Structure formats: structure tokens, C-alpha cells
Amino acid sequence: xxxxxxxxxxxxxxxxxxxxxxxxxxxxxxxxxxxxxxxxxxxxxxxxxxxxxxxxxxxxxxxxxxxxxxxxxxxxxxxxxxxxxxxxxxxxxxxxxxxxxxxxxxxxxxxxxxxxxxxxxxxxxxxxxxxxxxxxxxxxxxxxxxxxxxxxxxxxxxxxxxxxxxxxxxxxxxxxxxxxxxxxxxxxxxxxxxxxxxxxxxxxxxxxxxxx
Amino acid sequence: xxxxxxxxxxxxxxxxxxxxxxxxxxxxxxxxxxxxxxxxxxxxxxxxxxxxxxxxxxxxxxxxxxxxxxxxxxxxxxxxxxxxxxxxxxxxxxxxxxxxxxxxxxxxxxxxxxxxxxxxxxxxxxxxxxxxxxxxxxxxxxxxxxxxxxxxxxxxxxxxxxxxxxxxxxxxxxxxxxxxxxxxxxxxxxxxxxxxxxxxxxxxxxxxxxxx
DNA sequence: GACAATTCTTGACACTCGTCCAGAACTCCT
DNA sequence: AGGAGTTCTGGACGAGTGTCAAGAATTGTC
Numbered sequence: 001x002x003x004x005x006x007x008x009x010x011x012x013x014x015x016x017x018x019x020x021x022x023x024x025x026x027x028x029x030x031x032x033x034x035x036x037x038x039x040x041x042x043x044x045x046x047x048x049x050x051x052x053x054x055x056x057x058x059x060x061x062x063x064x065x066x067x068x069x070x071x072x073x074x075x076x077x078x079x080x081x082x083x084x085x086x087x088x089x090x091x092x093x094x095x096x097x098x099x100x101x102x103x104x105x106x107x108x109x110x111x112x113x114x115x116x117x118x119x120x121x122x123x124x125x126x127x128x129x130x131x132x133x134x135x136x137x138x139x140x141x142x143x144x145x146x147x148x149x150x151x152x153x154x155x156x157x158x159x160x161x162x163x164x165x166x167x168x169x170x171x172x173x174x175x176x177x178x179x180x181x182x183x184x185x186x187x188x189x190x191x192x193x194x195x196x197x198x199x200x201x202x203x204x205x206x207x208x209x210x211x212x
Numbered sequence: 213x214x215x216x217x218x219x220x221x222x223x224x225x226x227x228x229x230x231x232x233x234x235x236x237x238x239x240x241x242x243x244x245x246x247x248x249x250x251x252x253x254x255x256x257x258x259x260x261x262x263x264x265x266x267x268x269x270x271x272x273x274x275x276x277x278x279x280x281x282x283x284x285x286x287x288x289x290x291x292x293x294x295x296x297x298x299x300x301x302x303x304x305x306x307x308x309x310x311x312x313x314x315x316x317x318x319x320x321x322x323x324x325x326x327x328x329x330x331x332x333x334x335x336x337x338x339x340x341x342x343x344x345x346x347x348x349x350x351x352x353x354x355x356x357x358x359x360x361x362x363x364x365x366x367x368x369x370x371x372x373x374x375x376x377x378x379x380x381x382x383x384x385x386x387x388x389x390x391x392x393x394x395x396x397x398x399x400x401x402x403x404x405x406x407x408x409x410x411x412x413x414x415x416x417x418x419x420x421x422x423x424x
Numbered sequence: 425g426a427c428a429a430t431t432c433t434t435g436a437c438a439c440t441c442g443t444c445c446a447g448a449a450c451t452c453c454t
Numbered sequence: 455a456g457g458a459g460t461t462c463t464g465g466a467c468g469a470g471t472g473t474c475a476a477g478a479a480t481t482g483t484c
Binding site for chain 2: 445
């Protein structure tokens with residue numbers, strides 16, 4: 001029983017690539033189960049046994065693939081980022097006019113608000129955890145940076161299309177859109193129904209505002 | 213041993229007012245200790261025993277004054293709100309010009325960002341918890357409403373002073389300022405030093421933007 | 425098919441948690 | 455001073471936690 005060192009064993013280095021990736025593949029599988037559990041229960045109420053119950057494995061495996069709980073959750077946070085910034089860039093690329101971009105962007109936000117509500121609440125939960133747990137900070141900041149870049153592209157492109165100039169630093173613009181989204185999520189999960197529509201409106205208004 | 217029913221016993225009803233309030237007074241005392249603990253450790257890591265250690269009492273007493281943990285924390289959240297909206301109204305009342313109001317408001321925000329950082333991170337933590345725990349939702353929404361009102365007064369008064377008209381619904385304006393503040397808190401607790409100064413700038417810019 | 429390396433299961437460990445309760449300590453009134 | 459009502463203590467309970475390790479099951483290789 002030779003324990004793995006790092007994430008690569010001697011056997012893997014000489015074996016085929018597909019074989020070598022099996023370890024990483026299972027890590028992803030387990031992390032996805034963890035993400036599902038986390039998004040249902042939140043960080044404070046999620047246990048390793050609960051995560052394992054969302055898989056076909058027993059709770060012991062988690063410690064075979066992850067050193068401890070923090071590494072697992074950190075891995076999850078990193079993985080999360082790859083899911084979250086996809087829809088928007090298509091919108092940016094497709095838009096030919098400012099109005100198109102504005103409408104498409106607002107619709108994308110309102111759409112993900114209801115479609116991925118549980119994932120988003122997990123994000124806000126983990127970001128809050130990072131205020132207390134330094135171990136999460138770097139990953140959280142990295143994701144925040146990715147989201148900020150996304151907003152930067154949207155706002156920048158919109159400014160181009162309408163011949164305006166950004167009226168706020170991009171980081172501040174991101175903070176505003178994020179605040180809008182978070183309030184909308186709060187309302188949506190509380191059952192206040194016009195949440196998506198209101199978000200749609202507010203996003204369009206704010207986008208027009210931050211470029212003049 | 214006659215257990216208290218609700219929060220008023222027979223003895224209290226006939227006793228003096230000071231005597232009657234002793235129960236409530238101790239509740240506040242315990243809740244303050246709980247708030248301190250929560251703001252240090254965060255919701256996920258705060259236990260009743262830990263809270264009791266911040267007081268001169270033993271852990272059993274918490275169940276004498278609060279039915280269970282949820283009631284204690286709910287009480288804490290309610291109590292928190294009374295602390296958080298005081299500085300700003302003075303600023304609004306004192307300002308004679310738009311510039312004065314803008315500068316005062318921005319300074320107040322930057323000030324509380326560093327002075328009450330731990331309390332603010334608790335607020336964001338609890339608000340995130342409410343995304344998972346319906347028991348917290350009403351209180352969280354109430355506090356959010358109070359904060360929104362505060363922003364409304366600031367933005368409204370500023371619009372008056374500069375003869376502008378609000379360019380965003382007040383609820384959206386609140387969401388934006390809140391987003392700004394949350395990002396600043398994240399940076400501040402991560403040790404990025406210009407956090408307060410940047411918040412100050414961004415707040416002034418945003419305030420000018422949402423009234424035109 | 426046998427051997428070795430891996431992946432996975434199972435049960436145990438040492439804690440910590442919220443909750444409860446018997447009774448000690450205290451307070452207040454007559 | 456004594457007794458009733460109150461506040462508080464400290465220990466116990468059962469459930470749940472992260473972690474670990476011994477060994478069973480599986481897989482890949484010759």
C-alpha cells in the first residue's frame with residue numbers, strides 16, 4: 001500500500017495518460033458531489049458523511065482523495081469557478097449594438113439567478129466564510145477576479161458600442177452588479193416573485209449609468 | 213421551579229419595573245457576548261459553550277434565557293440592527309451642501325469599514341446563512357430594509373442638495389452601495405491596505421452617479 | 425491465474441455539539 | 455431567620471463530527 005505523494009504516483013508516470021488521469025477524474029467526481037451537497041445545505045451544515053451519501057462510495061474515500069476537509073472544499077471552490085463564467089462571453093461576442101448587449105446581459109443574469117440559484121448562494125456562503133477562514137481567501141479572491149474580468153468585458157464592450165466612457169472603476173462596477181445580484185438572490189429565495197424581472201431592469205439601468 | 217412562560221412571569225407583573233426588566237437585561241447581556249463570539253468565529257464555528265466562555269456564566273444558563281440556539285441567534289441578529297444605523301443620519305442632518313454630504317457619507321462608510329469590520333463580516337455571514345436557513349430570513353430582510361432606508365435618506369437628500377433626480381430605484385442604489393462595501397470589507401480583511409480610501413472614492417463617485 | 429498496486433469499506437477513535445436536568449446558590453419578602 | 459421563588463451550575467446524554475487505519479475488494483500486469 002504505497003500512499004500517493006502529491007497527486008502523482010510512480011505507476012502513473014509510466015502508465016498511459018488515461019490511466020494517470022483516473023485519480024484526478026475521481027477527485028472531480030467527488031468534488032461535484034460535494035458541491036451539490038454544499039449548495040443544498042450550506043457550508044455550516046455539510047459533513048463529509050453527507051457528501052459521501054451523494055455518491056456511490058463510502059465516507060472513507062474522501063480521505064483517500066483529499067487530505068482533509070479544507071482541501072476538499074478548497075478544491076470545490078476552485079472547481080466552481082470553471083462553471084460560473086461561460087454564458088456571458090457569448091453574449092458579449094454576439095451583440096452588435098449596445099441595446100442588444102444590455103438586453104442580453106440582463107437576461108443572462110436574470111436567467112442564471114433562477115437556474116443556478118443554489119450554486120450562487122453557495123458562492124456567497126463561501127465568500128462569507130473566507131472573511132473568517134483565511135484558508136479560503138486566495139481562492140475566493142481568484143474567483144472574484146474572474147467575475148470582475150467578466151464584468152469588465154461587458155461594461156467595456158458596452159461603452160464601445162454606445163460610444164461612452166466608463167464612469168466607475170471596473171472593480172467598483174463589478175461590486176455594484178454583484179450587490180444587485182445578491183439582493184435579487186435574497187428576494188428570489190424568499191419567494192418574492194418579481195425578483196428576476198427586477199434584476200433585469202436594474203442591470204440595464206446600471207449598465208447605462210456606469211458608461212456615459 | 214416554575215418555568216417562565218413567554219418572557220413574563222407572574223412575579224414580574226406585580227413587581228417593580230426595574231425588577232421586571234432584569235430578565236430582559238440579562239438576555240441582552242448574553243446576546244452581546246454571543247455577538248462578540250459570532251463576530252470573532254463566524255456562525256459555523258460558534259458554539260454555545262464558546263459563547264458562555266465570553267461571559268461570567270456557565271453554558272447551562274443560555275437555555276434558561278433562550279429556548280434554543282436559533283432563538284438566541286435570532287435575538288442577536290435583531291439586536292445587531294439597533295447598533296448599525298446611527299452614524300449616518302447625523303451626517304445627513306449636518307450636511308449643508310452636496311459636497312459636504314458626499315464627503316461625510318463616504319467618510320462614515322470608510323470609517324465603519326475598519327472600526328466595525330468584525331461586526332460587518334458577521335452581518336454578511338448571517339445574511340448568507342439566511343439563504344439556507346429560513347428561520348433567519350425575516351430578521352435579515354428587516355435589517356436589510358433598515359439599511360435600505362438609510363441609503364434612501366442619503367441618496368434622496370443628496371439629490372435635493374444638488375438639484376438632481378435619483379437615477380436608480382432606491383433598492384438598487386442600496387444594493388450597489390452594499391456591494392461596494394462588501395468588496396471593500398473583503399479587501400480590508402485580506403490586508404489590502406488602501407481599502408478604506410478606495411471605498412471612500414467609489415462611494416463618492418457612485419453617489420454622484422445615481423443622482424443626475 | 426498469480427502477484428502487486430490500487431481503490432474502497434468498515435468500524436473505531438477522540439472530540440464537540442445542543443439539550444436537558446437535578447440540585448446548589450442566590451434573592452427577596454415577610 | 456426562614457421559606458418560596460429565582461437564577462445558575464456542572465455533569466450527563468445521545469447524536470454527529472473529522473480523522474485514521476486495518477483489511478477487503480478491485481484492477482492491471484506479467
